[in-house]
Amino acid sequence: MEKSWWKEAVVYQIYPRSFMDSNGDGIGDLQGIIQKLDYLKNLGISVIWVSPIYKSPNKDNGYDISDYRDIMEEFGTLEDFDELLAEVHKRGMKLVMDLVVNHTSDQHPWFLESRKSKDNKYSDYYIWKDPVDGNEPTNWGGYFSGSAWQYDENRGQYYLHQFVPEQPDLNWDNETVRKEVYDMMRWWCEKGIDGFRMDVISLISKPEEYRDGPIHPGEKYSFCGAITANGPRVHEYLQEMNREVLSRYDLITVGETTCVTLDEAKKYARSDGKELNMVFQFEHMDVDSDEYGKWTDKKLYLPDLKKVLNRWEKGLEGVAWNSLYWDNHDQPRVVSRWGNDSDQYRELSAKMLATCLHMMEGTPYVYQGEELGMTNMHFTDISQCDDIEEKNIYVDLVQDAKVYTHEQMMDIISKKGRDNARTPMQWDTTENAGFTTGTPWLGVNPNYTTINAADQVEDENSIYNYYKKLIQLRKEEDIIVYGNYESLEEEDENLYIYTRSLQNKKLLVICNFTDKDLKVPDSVREMVEKNRGILISNYKEGAERLRPYEATVYLV
Ligand code: TEU
Ligand code: CA
Numbered sequence: 163m164e165k166s167w168w169k170e171a172v173v174y175q176i177y178p179r180s181f182m183d184s185n186g187d188g189i190g191d192l193q194g195i196i197q198k199l200d201y202l203k204n205l206g207i208s209v210i211w212v213s214p215i216y217k218s219p220n221k222d223n224g225y226d227i228s229d230y231r232d233i234m235e236e237f238g239t240l241e242d243f244d245e246l247l248a249e250v251h252k253r254g255m256k257l258v259m260d261l262v263v264n265h266t267s268d269q270h271p272w273f274l275e276s277r278k279s280k281d282n283k284y285s286d287y288y289i290w291k292d293p294v295d296g297n298e299p300t301n302w303g304g305y306f307s308g309s310a311w312q313y314d315e316n317r318g319q320y321y322l323h324q325f326v327p328e329q330p331d332l333n334w335d336n337e338t339v340r341k342e343v344y345d346m347m348r349w350w351c352e353k354g355i356d357g358f359r360m361d362v363i364s365l366i367s368k369p370e371e372y373r374d375g376p377i378h379p380g381e382k383y384s385f386c387g388a389i390t391a392n393g394p395r396v397h398e399y400l401q402e403m404n405r406e407v408l409s410r411y412d413l414i415t416v417g418e419t420t421c422v423t424l425d426e427a428k429k430y431a432r433s434d435g436k437e438l439n440m441v442f443q444f445e446h447m448d449v450d451s452d453e454y455g456k457w458t459d460k461k462l463y464l465p466d467l468k469k470v471l472n473r474w475e476k477g478l479e480g481v482a483w484n485s486l487y488w489d490n491h492d493q494p495r496v497v498s499r500w501g502n503d504s505d506q507y508r509e510l511s512a513k514m515l516a517t518c519l520h521m522m523e524g525t526p527y528v529y530q531g532e533e534l535g536m537t538n539m540h541f542t543d544i545s546q547c548d549d550i551e552e553k554n555i556y557v558d559l560v561q562d563a564k565v566y567t568h569e570q571m572m573d574i575i576s577k578k579g580r581d582n583a584r585t586p587m588q589w590d591t592t593e594n595a596g597f598t599t600g601t602p603w604l605g606v607n608p609n610y611t612t613i614n615a616a617d618q619v620e621d622e623n624s625i626y627n628y629y630k631k632l633i634q635l636r637k638e639e640d641i642i643v644y645g646n647y648e649s650l651e652e653e654d655e656n657l658y659i660y661t662r663s664l665q666n667k668k669l670l671v672i673c674n675f676t677d678k679d680l681k682v683p684d685s686v687r688e689m690v691e692k693n694r695g696i697l698i699s700n701y702k703e704g705a706e707r708l709r710p711y712e713a714t715v716y717l718v
Contacts, residue, residue: 163480163644168357168414168439170643172520172633173258173527174207177491178215178237179223180586181530183598190586190597192238192246198589201615203253205533205626206633209414210250211258211359213491215243219269221328222306222550223584224260225361226267230346247354256356258414263343264362265329272342273330277314277321287339288330289322290314291372301374303383307554310386324365324386326550334366334399344406351407357414360438363400364419364426367393380563391421397429400437408438416485416525418442424477431482440483440525446470447493454565456578457555462500464655464675472649472660475523479647486519489529494582498538500675502711507677508535508613510711513628513700517713518658518673520632523647530587533629534618538582539607541575548604552579590616631698639697641667651683657708659686661718669697670716672708680708689718 182194192215202210214224217232224234233243250257266273275284291299293313304310304324311320312327322331332339347358368390375384400417408415415438417430427441449466452458478484488496497503501511512535520526541547544556552575559565566574576582581604588610589596595610607613618624636642645662657680658673670689674680682690693716696704700713 164433165644166439168209169483169525170636171208171256171414171525172206172636173209173211173414173485173525174202174205175490175527175529176210176212177530177584178212179603180584180597182587182589183600183602186598186600187236188598188600188603189236191236192233192242196242196246196249199249199253199255201619203255204619205528205630206637207255207528209256209258209356211357211416211527212260214260214262214361216262219267219328221267221326223548225262225325226265226269226329227262228267228269228271231349244353251354256414258357258359258416259350259355260361261347261358261363262361263332264365265323265325265331268328268330276330277316280317280319286333286336289333289368290317290319291322292319300372301377301384302386302389303381304386306551307558309383322368324362324390326554331368332366333368335368335395340399340402344403347403347407348410351411351413356412357416358408359442360415360417362420363417363438364391364396364422364430365393367396367399369393387421391419392423392426397437400430404435404437409435413439415439416442420444424474427474427478427484428482431478431484433480433482440485442485442487442527443474445474450499454559457559457566457571457574459574459577464658465653467500468649468652468658471522472647472652475647475649475660479523484524485527486522486524487527487529488515488519489532489583490527491529491583492580493529494578494580495536495538496532497535498582499577502677503535503537507711508537509625510700512625514673514675514711514713516625516629516632517671517698517700517715520636521642521662521669521671521715522660523643523645523662526636528629529583531583533626534588534613534615535625536585536588536613537607537609538576539585539605541579541581542572544572544575546605547575547579547581549580549584552581588614590614628698628700635698640664641669645669650685654683656680657683659683668718670718671713672716673713674708674711677710679710682706682708690716693718 179190181190182198183190184193215237216227217229218224218227272284272287276287298311302310306326313320323329375389377384417438419441422443430438431441450460450462452460497512501515560571585607586597586602591611595606618626641664645664648661650659656676660671662669695717697715
């Protein structure tokens with residue numbers, strides 16, 4: 163397999179609003195990030211991805227951009243950005259920008275002009291359709307509840323928005339739009355950034371014809387993503403972007419590819435380098451979804467997770483490249499979700515989950531606070547929440563459809579909502595976890611007195627130092643990056659077991675996803691007994707049996 167620096171990297175994701183506030187207004191900012199760069203350097207991180215920091219009215223916290231060439235006021239200025247980039251580079255790290263070009267904000271000058279008339283320069287920058295029989299052009303529903311179409315009085319037409327109405331979709335079939343985007347990307351590359359994480363890039367090419375989609379029983383709309391993802395010209399556009407921008411710089415490029423299939427992923431991230439370096443796929447995040455999508459408290463059935471991940475690991479091997487993640491700003495905290503966040507098992511299970519992910523093939527992403535084992539928040543009222551997705555779904559499922567009671571819904575939001583990941587970073591035991599001296603924009607998780615960075619950096623047995631070790635191992639052991647992946651015991655409901663092999667070397671990874679003491683399966687007993695050493699484990703001494711949440715990586 164061909165070697166690349168971005169295959170060997172570990173990426174750390176910063177959600178700037180919640181990372182570190184430098185001026186006491188309760189909102190994280192660029193100067194705050196600069197203050198914490200040594201913390202990331204010490205962790206061993208090589209690449210930092212910052213969620214959007216561009217000018218934005220914040221209907222979706224920066225994923226609605228009104229100016230691609232300026233910084234959100236709360237976050238700082240372009241000078242702060244230049245300083246940040248220089249400080250990142252000074253420490254030998256790289257900086258990746260979030261690129262949100264499936265849609266803009268409705269306050270972007272392009273959209274303000276576009277909605278003015280049907281015949282100005284910007285009229286076709288977005289997707290406008292005439293009403294059909296006085297109604298929406300199609301029955302498509304957006305990602306965040308409701309119709310994906312919004313009527314505009316002035317044009318007497320509907321525009322498409324796959325996310326909230328304040329996030330109109332750009333018209334990528336318009337060549338001028340594409341040129342504008344590439345131009346903007348080059349502008350950032352010329353500043354010296356090191357890559358792009360491309361938001362919902364699988365959605366940019368819309369179908370040739372706009373037709374109704376299937377409606378599931380009990381639902382009002384047909385989910386648009388299932389119709390628009392991996393559209394007819396998406397690969398053509400990405401190849402063009404690659405020629406026009408990406409190939410001209412040494413970048414790490416990751417496509418956040420909602421609704422991507424394995425076959426499509428092979429096109430987006432094929433090793434011939436014509437499109438992107440890697441995909442960020444979602445399938446393993448859906449294994450605990452059901453009838454109402456992610457809004458359920460359905461428990462994880464481990465074989466489901468393994469089947470999905472094993473298929474991606476094997477499917478892309480030698481052909482394309484994948485991202486590895488449990489957490490990000492759209493997901494609940496994994497230690498609460500698939501681990502065990504009780505006092506007794508939080509540390510062990512966080513380390514187990516980290517081991518399970520970091521020994522796989524692909525580029526690992528660490529989301530801020532994951533390295534501390536930060537947990538979900540307990541939300542009891544929707545007024546404590548900020549996320550538009552949560553607010554909309556609350557109205558949908560509690561007030562309108564009456565599927566859940568208030569209590570049930572708050573319980574599910576506390577398990578699955580995006581705000582779980584967005585509570586402020588827990589730096590130390592001072593007020594507001596040391597995140598701000600003001601009033602934080604979103605409540606701090608009260609457990610910061612026991613879960614915080616200051617304590618963990620000092621404690622050699624902490625989750626933080628365990629992540630540090632995992633990251634270091636990836637730098638030392640080629641096999642972790644380039645070894646072949648084989649899964650074992652796929653039907654086992656409690657254990658996640660796989661091997662990695664490179665030349666004459668082999669690693670055996672065993673992870674116990676339960677709080678029970680389990681026997682080593684016969685199929686791997688011999689390998690375990692004859693092991694040639696332990697690369698890493700979340701338990702100090704070896705044992706005959708697998709202890710609760712044990713993760714051990716054997717050299718075999
Ligand atoms: O997310 C894309 C995406 O697929 C999400 O809508 C995901 O399905 C959802 O968050 C799960 O709850 C990206 C960004 O990561 C997200 O923060 C944005 O809200 C979204 O795009 C729109 O830009
Ligand atoms: Ca601030």
